[in-house]
Amino acid sequence: MFIILRSVIFRIIAVLTESSNPKDVDALIAKEVTKRYTGHLALDRVSITIPEKTIYGLLGPNGAGKTTLIRIINQIINRDSGDITVFGEPLNARHVEQIGYLPEERGLYKKLEVGEQLLYLAQLKGLSRAEAMKRIKVWLEKFEIKDWWKKKVEDLSKGMAQKIQFISTVLHEPRLIILDEPFSGFDPVNAQLITEQILELKEKGCTIIFSTHRMETVESLCDHIALINKSKKILEGPKKQVKDQFRSNTFVVEHRGNHFHLPAERYELIRQKPVGEDLYETVIRAGEGIKGNQVIRELIDLTEVQSFQEKLPTMADIFISLVKAEGDEALRKHLLES
Amino acid sequence: MNKVLLIIQREFLNRVQKKSFLLTTILVPLIFPAIMGVVFYVMLKDAESAQAKAVMVVDESGKFRFENSRKFTFAPVDLTIEQAKKAYQEPDNFALLHVPAFELDKPEGFTIYLKENPSIEKLSELENVLEKQIRDMKLRAFNIDEETLKKLESSVSLKTINLSETGEEKASNVGVLNAAGFLLGILIYMFVLIYGIQIMQGVIDEKTSKIVEVIVSSVRPFQLMLGKIIGIASVGLLQFLIWIVLISVLSTAVMGYFGEKMPQQQIAEQMAGQLGGEEAKQVVENQNNEVMEVFSEIGQIPFAKIAFVFVFFFLGGYLLYGALFAAVGSAVDSIQESQQFQFPITLPLLVAYLGLFLFILRDPHGPVSFWLSIIPFTSPVAMVGRIAFGVPDWHLVLSMALLVIGFLFTTWIAARIYRVGILMTGTKVNYKVLAKWFMMKN
Structure with a gap:
């Protein structure tokens, strides 16, 4: 009996403190x-x-x-x-x-x-x-x-x-x-x-x-x-x-010399374009579980890296991808316009 | 409630502080006595310059005995008509009357020569003079003497008395009642229309300037509508009050100034001078009696009752139509667009206005007058038009109750349209859309 009463009182106290806590x-x-x-x-x-x-x-x-x-x-x-x-x-x-x-x-x-x-x-x-x-x-x-x-x-x-x-x-x-x-x-x-x-x-x-x-x-x-x-x-x-949540493990590498071959079973080449004299920008997507550091490590052996950064999605990217998933062509167009 | 008061105050100040309010409030009462002043002035000038017109008479029959009146002096001349035409060219002569020899049974061939086209009034006055003379001649031909002829003359003014069911006698003057009904009815008609349109304009302004969404995030749309309607009503009442005070003060001043010189009084005295003796006294007395009667009848009108009824229907009618005008304003984006929806609102008002002239003032107790003064959409104009003639209490109570119900009903409808309409810009609105808004859940 006493135990039940005590637990009820505890419950009440808990509720009171919870509701009076402005953080919540x-x-x-x-x-x-x-x-x-x-x-x-x-x-x-x-x-x-x-x-x-x-x-x-x-x-x-x-x-x-x-x-x-x-x-x-x-x-x-x-x-x-x-x-x-x-x-x-x-x-x-x-x-x-x-x-x-x-x-x-x-x-x-x-x-x-x-x-x-x-x-x-x-x-x-x-x-x-x-x-x-x-x-x-x-x-x-x-x-x-x-x-x-x-x-x-x-x-x-x-x-x-x-x-x-x-x-x-x-x-x-x-x-x-x-x-x-x-x-x-x-x-x-x-x-x-x-x-x-x-x-x-x-x-x-x-x-x-x-x-x-x-x-x-x-x-x-x-x-x-x-x-x-x-x-x-x-x-x-x-x-x-x-x-x-919408990170796609995509990286942008600026490097000299256009030849490097990352293992195709773990990396996907998105695009490559020259950005200066003997200077190229390559966008790659790494396979699941591959962290940035590992990518750099692999790249250093293959080419002269000038800069390296992860390509984070912009809000517009996220919306477009979401809306694509919803198959809403009209919204995509609207977002592109704005 | 506090917020409604704020809105009323704002709407009131917005309008009262405008230059146009000051201008119309002061100018309108000036126009009224100014017109009165001009009319009196012209009348006075006319009376002063109204010398009797000289009429030359060539009486070939020799039967007429013209008496000079204040309008005409007759100068019989012993000339042939051709000679008279020449003599007539003298500037003082107004007309030349040619009376040929005629049979009493067949009075014809009378001719009048004039320098310019006469007014119908003058012509018929002359005709009256001739007709009266001929009638007297005929009477004399039946051997009726002068004395009897004098006695035949009499002045009659019909005195009307209302005999109520309880047998109470009340003197009434149809003219006074007519004027009262006409004035009160028109006043309500004008007030509802002018200030109803102001409400509509105000709502449209708020909608097109797009302030309305901010306002309705602070107050309920109904509060905004109510505040606007009452605010504008108080502007109107203030304006009317100022008008009434100013008009009566200024009119009294104008009347006071011209009153002493009023021709009526002078004429009576003049006539008394001309006629002399008993008759003169009677004329003056008659006139005084008539004036007294009008005053006594004005005194017998139950002013307190009429004032109460007037204020009640004044406000009731305004509120009933004001809500509808607000709803129309909320539905459209411009005054031009509002035309199509204004029509069904102004139609019953127009019916009431026409009914006032066609039925109520002519036959205040007829069935059409009764219904016009009972139905809430026409009763504000119709009932105040009727009230001076005396309305059974149960008509009044029924009409007032229906007006209150009618006003609650239109406000309810209007509020439902208003709350949706004010937030809808750029929609093509027709009656179907309005119905949809009305049905929409809150």
Whole structure:
């Protein structure tokens, strides 16, 4: 009897400590989220887990369902089924104030002054007018646009308006920031500025969801990624892990003299091309279980090696290979274009 | 709720701070008394310059005894018509009347010579003078003396009294009631249309500027719609309030200025001077009585009740149509595109507007008037048009209840279309698509 009671108490203590440990709380967990529009399935049992304080890339071609998922997280539309947990709590109306959202289709009130505009949007997110005023001033100073307060949005350039939109997204200091194609239409200078701000926000402890179909953004910024294609999630994980998973044991060798013969039963010659006077670049794929060091060892005996490196897959490579596997020609074309 | 208040405040300030709001709010009330002022001014000038017109008369029959009136002075001349035509060329002469010798049974051959084309009004006044003379002559031919002729003259103004079922008597003046019904009905019609379109414009602006997705990530689409509708209503109410205050102040000022010089008063006094004695007193009294009656009838209109009914139907009608205009705005990408969907909304409003003139003001208690004032889509215009004429309480209660139900119903439909529509840009929308949106799960 006593033993049973003791084990129950232990169990309770274990549960309590587990749930109160902030390390275990993910920023967002979606389980089997499904959304159907008349005659078309927009999300098909999509599950994702977004760890806190990461930059999470939500990738996929246009029409894959990214925006639908984001709108569901923002409670703009409702899901048909599935569970969503934000910071350990089921998604509810209070989360609106903890989420900052920069939609792909974004704009501002054209006739409204910058200051009033930001005040209004911040107040809708639950800030008091005084607090909003204070924070707007800080941000305008940060972007060196203090004298814009009285300017009407219609008098701003597109790049200027984008700064204001970004400020309005982060003004209420949300813990979760969702950026849908944040760089579309940004000029390089602004894109750089925003990138810096995003990294700074991550340092401060924000979790950032990045929705995009542009692979270079993912390559440099994201820690985690998920790929959504045709309403389904087809891949998810830390970026490094995903890349490792798609490593093909391919190496690039720069060498003098074009003759070397690696044993054909263990190596595959992908291509060879001259890159200078008596200088060649050869791409080889090693057989399973052969490590880089072994390849170098074998090469040194055969040719004069100038450089050697493993060819890691880019995100674009991974997607193309995945999509090929899915046999989706249209997506491949789309990715090549972008 | 707090957020709805924020939206109301924003929508209100957005519009009130515009220069165009200031301009229309001040200019419209200026236009109204300005028009009144011009009308009064012209009337006054007219009355001042209204000297009696000199009419030369060549009376070959010798039967007429023309009396000068304030419009005409008759100058019988002893000339042949040919001579008179020459004499007529004098600049002071207005007309030359030629009365040939005629049989009393067959009065014809009267001719008038003029320098310019006369107004119909002047012509018929002269004809009246002749007709009255001939009628008097005929009466005299039947041996009716002067005294009796005088007594035959009488001035009648019909006094209408409403006899209610309880036997209560209420004096009424159809003219006053008509004016009240007309004014109130038009006011609601205009308000619903003008501000309904403003709601639609506002929704389209938010949709095309693409701010809407940010907003609905902070508030529910329904809150946004409600905030917009109420915000714009408060702009309209403020504007109307300013108009009413300004118009009544300015109109009173204009009336006060011209009122002392009003021709009516002068004319009455003038006539009294001309007629002299008992008769004059009676004329003045009659006139005063009429004025008094109008005032007493205005006083008897149950103002509190009408004001309440007006405000109720004013807001009810606005909310009912406002939600529909918001739904149309959410479905389209531009004002041009909205035309096709605006039509079915404005149609019942137009029916109510026409019904006001064709049925309600003519026959406020007829079956068509009844139905127009009961059906929620037409009742805001129709009921306030009827209310001054006196409406049974059960009509009023039924109509109000139906209006509330109607407004909840249209808001429900509109909200379902709105929540989907605002996020759909670049879609070709028709009624089938709207139905699909309406059916869509949240």
